[in-house]
Amino acid sequence: METPYFVIDQNKLADNLQELQEALAATFAKSIIGYSFKTNSVPWILDFMKCAGCYAEVVSDDEYQLAQKCGYAPDKIIYNGPAKSEATFADALAQGAIINLETHRELRWLEKYAMTGTKVGLRIQIDVETFCPGETAMGELGGRFGFQLAELPEILQQLQRLGVKLAGLHVHTSSRTRSLKVYQVLARESVAIIQQYQLNLDYLDIGGGFFGGDRAIPSFFDYMTVIRQQLQQLVNFTDLTLIVEPGASLIATPVSYVTSVIDVKRTPRQIYVTTDGTRLHLDHLFVKTSYQYQIRGQSAEDVVPQQIIAGFTCIENDHLFILKNAPLLKENQQIIYEKVGSYTMCFNPLFIKYFPAVYVKNDEGMKLVRRRWTVEDYVRGAK
Ligand SMILES: Cc1ncc(COP(=O)(O)O)c(C=O)c1O
The missing domain is CATH 3.20.20.10 (Alanine racemase)
Structure with missing residues (x-):
């Protein structure tokens, strides 16, 4: 997915x-x-x-x-x-x-x-x-x-x-x-x-x-x-x-947001982990101070003192959280934010990328209930 x-x-x-x-x-x-x-x-x-x-x-x-x-x-x-x-x-x-x-x-x-x-x-x-x-x-x-x-x-x-x-x-x-x-x-x-x-x-x-x-x-x-x-x-x-x-x-509690690591960069000052998620999808007012999250997938890399987990946008401080004393993340590992159902998926700006998909998980499996918005959705009504 x-x-x-x-x-x-x-x-x-x-x-x-x-x-x-x-x-x-x-x-x-x-x-x-x-x-x-x-x-x-x-x-x-x-x-x-x-x-x-x-x-x-x-x-x-x-x-x-x-x-x-x-x-x-x-x-x-x-x-x-x-x-x-x-x-x-x-x-x-x-x-x-x-x-x-x-x-x-x-x-x-x-x-x-x-x-x-x-x-x-x-x-x-x-x-x-x-x-x-x-x-x-x-x-x-x-x-x-x-x-x-x-x-x-x-x-x-x-x-x-x-x-x-x-x-x-x-x-x-x-x-x-x-x-x-x-x-x-x-x-x-x-x-x-x-x-x-x-x-x-x-x-x-x-x-x-x-x-x-x-x-x-x-x-x-x-x-x-x-x-x-x-x-x-x-x-x-x-x-x-x-x-x-x-x-x-x-x-709030029944909703999670699933993202993947798309790049890991060592700069002279930090390690930045860029993901395909963004803080705009969870907190576009940039006021939240912490998230409950899980990291999925094993990394065999060494433990590093600090990694800044960031979003895909061009906003420099599109930072989601700082991961401390953990193995260096690698491409495609997933980061899943939990309890994020309120004032999130319908409170997003349409900035750079459009609304992400929404699935429902129930006893029968996973069902798509909002497909990812495309450029077609974005331009509808503009012509
Ligand atoms: C009039 C009114 N009703 C209900 C709510 C829902 O509040 P909550 O999502 O915190 O339960 C709000 C939120 O501001 C509100 O203004």
């Missing part, structure tokens, strides 16, 4: 999803899993999630259309984020998708498109940083998503005037720690808002951002227990649906 390529381990993916489903079934009477498309939207994965009963969590007009193209029923789409188009917003409203409002223009669109029986959700910003200092993605700068609590009375009045029901709150907050405390705070503050404004909601959407896979700690059950402990204070707790939007916690 020609490297580089990604491999999705279907059994591991199924195990991760089952663990989440069991955790939800043990803690909530009603729940929905909305798979976060942005985390990895390879169509095979979207189909797998759909067949397993997940909803689609989408954050742009393109992702909304992708969900439809992949056969998600309109009422099994959760439409979030600021990148909705007016046309897809109107379509989602008419077709009964779960829409969480994020921007002021959506409030204006509602004036045009609301009908009797229209329901919407609202993304509200909860200031998690105050309660969990240093844990949120943006720290002191604060997040930029969701309406401010101070805007809620006016929005509630508008919805009432239009005869639109506020069906849910959406409170996803990206954190660096993925800690239980973050979810405890999100649930606790949601309860306070619901009680203060006497909201009669169908759902609370707590978002994604969990750890998961490979017996992660906290476990899905730990997260759901913490959330439940807060939400059960609500009078309509048993009627409330908990929506979760997992991405990384389901898809």
